[in-house]
Amino acid sequence: MIDTILSNIALIIGTTLMYSTPLIYTSLGGVLSENSGVINIGLEGMMIIGAFAGAAIGYFVGDPWIAFIGAGIVGGLFGLLHAFACVTFGANQVVSGIAINFLGAGIALFLSRMLFEGATMTKSIALDNKMPRPLNGVFHDGSFLNIIFNNQYATVYLAFIMVFLIWFFMYKTKYGLRLRSVGEHPTAADTLGINVIKIRYLAVIMSGVFSGFGGAAMSLAIVSNFRPTLVSGHGFIALAAMIFGKWKPQGALLACLLFGGAQGLAVFLGQFDFEISSQLISMLPYVITIVVLIGFVGKSAAPSADGIPYEREQKN
Amino acid sequence: MKIKFKELRKSIYIFATEKTIGFTLISIFLGLVVGAIFLVAAGFNPFQAYWIMLIGIFSKPSYISYTIIRATPLILTGLSIAFAFKTGLFNIGAEGQFIIGSVAATATGYFLHLPLLIHIPVVIISAVIAAGVWGGIAGYFKAKFGVHEVISTIMLNWIALYFQNFLIYTKGFQKPGGETSYSIQPTANMMILKTWKQSEAGREWLLQHPFWKDLLRTPMNWGFIIAILMAILVWFVLNKTALGYRLRAVGFNKFAAEYGGINVNKNIIISMFIAGALAGLAGALQVVGVSHKVTLIAAMEGYGFDGIAVALIANSNALGCILAGLLFGALKYGGTKIQMFPVKAPSEVISIMIGSIVFFISIPKLIKVILSRKNKKGGTK
Structure with missing residues (x-):
């Protein structure tokens, strides 16, 4: 009896980790961009292009790590595009982000049709070329830890390391302080000799890189190819998780875990032959998120200069 | 010179x-x-592709009709988002409000048995109210609990999607043997001349009038006219009424509006209700005019997200949404033409x-x- 309960709990924890991982990467991307003062609603598009790049490179090259990094670079290029509009040309950041979403989806599908004989679905990566599973077979078969960690891909552990690194960077290093000061009060930061433009560029490019990782964490690990419905809104959920987590990496992590946990619970409940429809169970993660937001999280505040283009006063 | x-x-x-x-x-x-x-x-060859698109949009009455049919829901979801923008809100939830509208329209269109001229208005109004409430929920959460409307509407989109799928698997609503609902009653069908064009006399007449025959091949309906009227109404409400003035004031500067004696929270809810109603109208018109039922959806269909682009291209101008929606509809319909022979481009x-x-x-x-x-x-x- 206790054994079944334990193994069920392990199962839920396992699926929680699996579902949360892509969201964690992408919401970290959102954290970086928005803390520098640039709203990034284009996370979805960057995630889509990353998922495609990961699957395509993985298929043609075969090495999952090259594919993962390649997905980050391609995502970073989209970040560069967003930065170009928002930082250099003072674009309306929401508008530019929406454009990125259309461009990401459009270019991913366009390229897929060109490279994979007219199909919007890329060919599957060979099983050996997927992300490795570092703890596969380490624990005793059927044990609690084995159920949780046996099938977790390397991307899962890396996501948690990234959260720590970003947290450390933002709150324990001078560069992180600069990043946050640029997002809170760019004029003051500029007066102190901080290069606002450069920091914002880097932050937005990195947000693209992380979103690309998020997409690749889906197409290289959870499944083994790219298809039009793969990302379908997860970028927006990562965006919501970032707002939910109050624009902080550790907060975003918790929000992603909550969402992934609700998803895991839905999967767990889905395996029983309930009277309740599986469609209603699928609503759970979204309902829980709203309930938690209403009940437990107070008003959240974005960095003060989030969304405001920075322009130096003209010297005449 | x-x-x-x-x-x-x-x-x-x-x-x-x-x-x-x-x-x-x-x-x-x-x-x-x-x-x-x-x-x-x-x-x-881009010139060939664009030429094929242009011909594919304008060269036949039925093509123009299809373009307009594609544009109609986008004009309305665009209006929904543009309206919210004008009042300082970002309605990512048009997608879900569209779903709620189409589900409500299908339910009232199928279950109710009413005379012809009453049935359609009842269907549309109930869909609009249902979707308005759906949008209003997000407004209420923002006003009462400070929940960012971007998060709540994203979540509500997914809840709406699974709600529709849940209904499709519900006995009495699901058409046996398919992953769709039952079709709405003929009295709720808004297609122009639907029965006539299938009748003996109608078919004979159409055989002699190829222009009309081609045009009526399409599910042409009154939706486009309604969308245009709504755009004018939204423009009027926003620019010429006290309600519109209050809503825009809240969008422009909510603290100043509050200082000026405007109830900001109430206006947020009203604004989200109206935005939801507009997106719901899009869903309702799609059902009564084109699809006549709802089907299982695996992922978001994009009416709401495309509406964001329409609103942005229109610079959130209500009348501009008509043109931007037509542009969007034309591009989407024309896009299907370049996929075919002879261009075969994605x-x-x-x-x-x-x-x-x-x-x-x-x-x-x-x-x-x-x-x-x-x-x-x-x-x-």
Whole structure:
């Protein structure tokens, strides 16, 4: 009896980790961009292009790590595009982000049709070329830890390391302080000799890189190819998780875990032959998120200069 | 002659940088250029592709009709988002409100048995109210608990999607043997001349009038007219009524509005209700005019997200949404034509074009910089 309960709990924890991982990467991307003062609603598009790049490179090259990094670079290029509009040309950041979403989806599908004989679905990566599973077979078969960690891909552990690194960077290093000061009060930061433009560029490019990782964490690990419905809104959920987590990496992590946990619970409940429809169970993660937001999280505040283009006063 | 040329250049510059519409047209042109670049890079002839698109949109009455049918829901979801923008809210939830509207329309269209002229209004009004409440929930959460409308509407979209799928698997609503609902009653069908065009006399008449025959092949319906009327109504409410003034004041500066005695929270809820109602109307018209039922959906269909682009291209202007929606509908319908013989190019180039148009719209400064440089050169000559 206790054994079944334990193994069920392990199962839920396992699926929680699996579902949360892509969201964690992408919401970290959102954290970086928005803390520098640039709203990034284009996370979805960057995630889509990353998922495609990961699957395509993985298929043609075969090495999952090259594919993962390649997905980050391609995502970073989209970040560069967003930065170009928002930082250099003072674009309306929401508008530019929406454009990125259309461009990401459009270019991913366009390229897929060109490279994979007219199909919007890329060919599957060979099983050996997927992300490795570092703890596969380490624990005793059927044990609690084995159920949780046996099938977790390397991307899962890396996501948690990234959260720590970003947290450390933002709150324990001078560069992180600069990043946050640029997002809170760019004029003051500029007066102190901080290069606002450069920091914002880097932050937005990195947000693209992380979103690309998020997409690749889906197409290289959870499944083994790219298809039009793969990302379908997860970028927006990562965006919501970032707002939910109050624009902080550790907060975003918790929000992603909550969402992934609700998803895991839905999967767990889905395996029983309930009277309740599986469609209603699928609503759970979204309902829980709203309930938690209403009940437990107070008003959240974005960095003060989030969304405001920075322009130096003209010297005449 | 030279002076006139200079003046022309100057007036183009003013048109492009100071008039919103001029700037929008230039952005659309640049979007087409980006699309052409992608087509060339992929080895297609962009002129041929665009020509095929143009023919595919305008050369037959039925093509124009299909374009309008595609544009209709986008005009309304665009209006929904534009309205919310004007009142300071970002309605990502048009997607879910559309779903709620179409589900409510299907339910009332199928379960109720009413006379012809009453049934359609009942269906539409109940769908509009249901979707309005769905949008209003997000407004209530924001007003009462400070929940960001972007998060709540994203979550509500998914809840709406699974709700529709849940209903489709519900006995009495599901058409046996399929993953769709039952179709609505004929009395709730808004297709123009639906029974006549299938009747003996109608078929005979149409055989002798090829223009009308081609036109009536399409599920032509009153939806487009309703969408235009709604755009005018929204424009009127926003610009000519006290309610519109209050809503815009809240959007412009909510603290100043509050200081001026406007109940900000109430206006947030009203605004989200209206935005939801507009998106729900899009869903209802889609059901009564085109699809007549709802089907299982695996992922978001994009009516709401496309509506965001429509609102942005229209610069959140209610009447502009009509044109932007038509543009969007034409591109989407035309895009299906280039996928076929003889071009066989990926229709996704349309998303790239739309993304580029929106991208250029986000950076008015870039176009200003490009044009002013040219203008200066022209001046020094």
